[in-house]
Amino acid sequence: MLDRASNGLCVFVHKHEPICSFPFDAFVFILGPFSRTFAAGSAPAAAFFMSNPPSDAGRANAQPVIRLQSVQKSFALPSGEVFDAVQSLSLDIHQGDVFGLIGKSGAGKSTLLRLINLLERPDAGQVFVGGRDLTTLSRRELRDTRQNIGMIFQQFNLLQNATVFDNVAFPLKIHGRHSRAEIDARVRECLALVGLAEKIDTYPAQLSGGQKQRVAIARALAPRPQVLLCDEPTSALDTETTRALLETLRDINQKIGVTIVIVTHELSVVEVLCRNVAILEKGRLVEQFAVVDAPSEERKTALGREIDELVRRREREAREPIAPRSVPTQRSAQEVAYV
Numbered sequence: 001m002l003d004r005a006s007n008g009l010c011v012f013v014h015k016h017e018p019i020c021s022f023p024f025d026a027f028v029f030i031l032g033p034f035s036r037t038f039a040a041g042s043a044p045a046a047a048f049f050m051s052n053p054p055s056d057a058g059r060a061n062a063q064p065v066i067r068l069q070s071v072q073k074s075f076a077l078p079s080g081e082v083f084d085a086v087q088s089l090s091l092d093i094h095q096g097d098v099f100g101l102i103g104k105s106g107a108g109k110s111t112l113l114r115l116i117n118l119l120e121r122p123d124a125g126q127v128f129v130g131g132r133d134l135t136t137l138s139r140r141e142l143r144d145t146r147q148n149i150g151m152i153f154q155q156f157n158l159l160q161n162a163t164v165f166d167n168v169a170f171p172l173k174i175h176g177r178h179s180r181a182e183i184d185a186r187v188r189e190c191l192a193l194v195g196l197a198e199k200i201d202t203y204p205a206q207l208s209g210g211q212k213q214r215v216a217i218a219r220a221l222a223p224r225p226q227v228l229l230c231d232e233p234t235s236a237l238d239t240e241t242t243r244a245l246l247e248t249l250r251d252i253n254q255k256i257g258v259t260i261v262i263v264t265h266e267l268s269v270v271e272v273l274c275r276n277v278a279i280l281e282k283g284r285l286v287e288q289f290a291v292v293d294a295p296s297e298e299r300k301t302a303l304g305r306e307i308d309e310l311v312r313r314r315e316r317e318a319r320e321p322i323a324p325r326s327v328p329t330q331r332s333a334q335e336v337a338y339v
C-alpha cells in the first residue's frame with residue numbers, strides 16, 4: 001500500500017509498517033511513465049533510444065528535442081507575496097546534447113529543470129519534448145510521454161529495502177508490459193552501462209554515494225528515455241567520485257545518444273561534461289553559449305567568464321610540455337640511499 005506522508009515523502013506501507021520512503025515527486029515521476037495505459041499513438045520513445053547523436057550540421061536544421069517557449073513559473077510565498085522563479089524563458093536543446101544549467105543559488109535552475117518534465121507545471125508558456133507540447137496533455141498522456149524523460153536527483157532516491165536489481169527493475173515492473181526475461185535482460189544491460197554489473201544483488205546501504213547515483217542512472221535509463229534530466233547529481237559526491245560519475249554520464253551520452261540536461265553549481269562540471277550551457281539570473285536566461293567554442297571576449301556574465309577561464313586553463317595544460325624530472329640534489333640522493 002502506498003501512503004503520502006505529511007513531510008512530502010512517499011511511504012510504502014505494509015500492515016501499517018513503513019517499508020521504505022522517498023520524496024513524493026520522485027515517486028510520481030518514476031511511476032508516472034509506467035502506467036498501464038500506454039496509448040498506441042503516444043511518442044515512440046523506444047525508437048529514439050540507441051540513436052546516435054546527430055552531427056553538428058544535422059543538428060542545425062533538426063527540431064530541438066526540448067523546446068521551452070516563454071515559460072513562466074511563480075510561487076506563492078507564506079507572506080502572501082508572489083515570487084517569480086522562472087520568467088518568460090525560452091530555450092532549445094537538441095538531441096544528443098549535454099546541456100548545463102547554471103546560476104547562483106535561487107536563480108531558478110531546478111525549477112526550470114522540473115518544468116521540462118512538468119514536475120512543475122508552468123503558469124504560462126509551452127514545453128515541448130520530442131515534439132509534443134506537454135502542457136496540453138491529459139494526465140494519462142503526460143504519464144505516457146514521460147517515458148521519454150528520465151530523471152536523477154541529488155539524493156539518489158533509491159528504494160532502501162530493495163536490491164540494486166529491484167531498484168532498476170522497478171519502473172519496468174510497474175509498467176507491467178514486460179516479461180520477466182525482458183526485465184532481467186534490460187536491468188543487466190543498464191547496470192553494465194553504468195559499470196555496476198557485479199552489484200546486482202546488493203542493497204543501497206552497501207553502496208558508496210557514487211555507486212548509488214549510478215544505480216539511479218541505470219533506473220532512469222531502463223525505460224529507454226530520449227532525455228535524462230540531472231538535478232545536481234554530483235553535489236553529494238567527493239571530487240574523485242564526481243569525476244568518475246561525469247565520465248559515466250559522458251560515456252552514456254556518447255554510446256546511446258541520450259540528451260542530458262544537468263543543473264549544477266560546479267563550473268568544473270560544465271567545463272568537463274557540457275557542450276552547451278545556459279546561465280540563469282533571477283529566473284531569466286541571461287547568457288547561453290557552446291562550451292567547446294573558443295573563449296570569447298563577449299561574455300556578459302561573471303560565470304560565463306569563469307567558464308572561459310577554465311577552458312583556457314585546460315587548453316594551456318594540454319599544450320604545456322611535461323615538466324622534466326628534477327635532477328636529485330646531493331642531499332636528496334643521500335636521502336634516497338638512506339631509504
Ligand SMILES: Nc1ncnc2c1ncn2[C@@H]1O[C@H](COP(=O)(O)OP(=O)(O)OP(=O)(O)O)[C@@H](O)[C@H]1O
Nearest residue numbers: 075076085103104105106107108109110111112265
Ligand atoms: N515550491 C516552492 N514554493 C515556494 N518557493 C519556491 C518553491 N520552489 C522553489 N522556490 C523558490 O524559487 C526560487 C528558485 O528555486 P530553485 O530551486 O529553482 O533555484 P536554484 O537556482 O535551483 O537554487 P539552488 O542552487 O539553491 O538549488 C528560490 O528562491 C526558491 O526558494
